[in-house]
Amino acid sequence: MATTTGHTVKAFDEDLSELRGLVSEMGGRAEAAITDALAALQHRDLDGAARVVEGDRKIDELEAEIERRVVRLIALRAPMADDLRDVLAALKIAAVVERMGDYAKNIAKRVPVLQDARGMEPMSVLPSMGRVVAGMVRDVLDAFVTRDAEAAIAVIERDREVDDFYNSLFRTLLTYMMENSHNITASTHLMFIAKNLERIGDHATNVAEMVYFAATGKTMAERTKGEDPLAGDAQ
Numbered sequence: 001m002a003t004t005t006g007h008t009v010k011a012f013d014e015d016l017s018e019l020r021g022l023v024s025e026m027g028g029r030a031e032a033a034i035t036d037a038l039a040a041l042q043h044r045d046l047d048g049a050a051r052v053v054e055g056d057r058k059i060d061e062l063e064a065e066i067e068r069r070v071v072r073l074i075a076l077r078a079p080m081a082d083d084l085r086d087v088l089a090a091l092k093i094a095a096v097v098e099r100m101g102d103y104a105k106n107i108a109k110r111v112p113v114l115q116d117a118r119g120m121e122p123m124s125v126l127p128s129m130g131r132v133v134a135g136m137v138r139d140v141l142d143a144f145v146t147r148d149a150e151a152a153i154a155v156i157e158r159d160r161e162v163d164d165f166y167n168s169l170f171r172t173l174l175t176y177m178m179e180n181s182h183n184i185t186a187s188t189h190l191m192f193i194a195k196n197l198e199r200i201g202d203h204a205t206n207v208a209e210m211v212y213f214a215a216t217g218k219t220m221a222e223r224t225k226g227e228d229p230l231a232g233d234a235q
Contacts, residue, residue, distance in 0.1 A: 011077075012073075012077045012079065012083065015069070015073050015077065016073070016083070016086060016087065018069070019066065019069055019070065019073065019087070019090045020090065020144065020145045021145075022062055022065060022066050022069070022090075022094075023066060023090050023093055023094055023097070023141065023144060023145075024141050024142075024144070024145050025062060026059055026062040026063065026066070026094060026097045026098075026101075027097050027137055027138070027140075027141030027144075028138075028141070029055065029058060029059050029062070029101065030059060030097050030100040030101045030104060030137055031134045031137045031138050031141075032055075033052050033055060033056065033059070033100075033101055033104035033105065033108075034100070034103075034104045034107075034130055034133060034134045034137065034197075034200060035130065035131075035134050036048060036051065036052050036055075036104075036108075037049065037052045037104045037105070037107040037108040037111075037130075038107065038126055038127050038130040039127075040052065040108060040111050041107065041108075041110070041111050041114060041123070041126065041193070042123065042126075042127055044111070044114075044115055045111070046111060046112055046115075048108075048111075049108040049109070049111035049112065050108075052104060052105060052107075052108035053105050053108050053109060056101050056102065056104070056105040059097070059098060059101035060098060060101070062094070063094045063095065063097070063098045066090060066091065066094040067091065067094070070087055070088075070090060070091045073087055074087060082214075082217070085213065085214045085217065086147075086214050088214075089144070089210045089211065089213070089214035090144075092210055093141075093144060093207050093210055093211075096203045096206055096207050096210075097137075097141075097203075097207070099203055100137060100200050100203050100204075103196040103197075103199055103200050103203075104196075104200070106192075106196050107193050107196050107197075110189045110192065110193055113185075113189060114186060114189055114190070116186070121172065122169050122172050122173055122176070122187075122190050122194075123190065125165070125168075125169055125172075126169070126190070126193060126194065126197070128165070129162065129165040129166070129169070129194065129197050130197055132158065132161055132162055132165065132201075133162055133197050133200050133201050133204070135158075136155050136158055136159070136162070136200075136201055136204040136205075137200065137204050139151060139154070139155050140152060140155045140204050140207045140208045140211060141207070143155065143208065143211045144207070144210075144211045144214070147211070147214065147215040148211075148215065149211070149212045149215040149216050151211075152208040152209070152211040152212045152215070153208070153212065153220075155204055155205065155207075155208040156205045156208045156209070156220075158201075159201050159202065159204070159205045162197070162198055162201035163198065163201070165194070165197075165198075166194050166195070166197070166198040169190070169191070169194040170191060170194065173187040173188075173190055173191050173194075174187075
């Protein structure tokens, strides 16, 4: 009986490790999509933008595979307590990462309509915001794989920097639109790109909260968000 139990535990650990690996791969692809979408925007790279849009298909496929594995794992292994938290965290995180991929795809889709938006100062700020956001995605997925609650907390603390970027860009773009009506279309698209990045940052903090719960069994205290100029915008 002991041998059977030992085999079962080992098999579950292997299944969970594979599940974490798939979530990590998903996160890596989402991180790359964010970086590549902004690079395509910066360099007016239509082909690069198209690759980001096409690459989102793989992120969707990985989410579906994670869902299948979670259902199979719960049905066959009946995990409990810490193990169940890990499995359910993987399922929830996969859904959030899929949304991150969608936001990166949305950024890439705006590249063709911003071909003529040259010389706008906010264009040079977006890559910096994107690097912070992509770093949050990378670090929070690493925290999930290693079950590192402290690393998850560190990711949440960086969300304030993303909010500051967003609020600053919003005010700058609003000024551009007020000063010259010809800037309205491009500024509106850039505003939506900044909002997409801000939402990815929010999703990264949501994942961090899931990682913290999975690792500790405790729920984090509710965090306060920075003021959003688009307070009525759907979350």
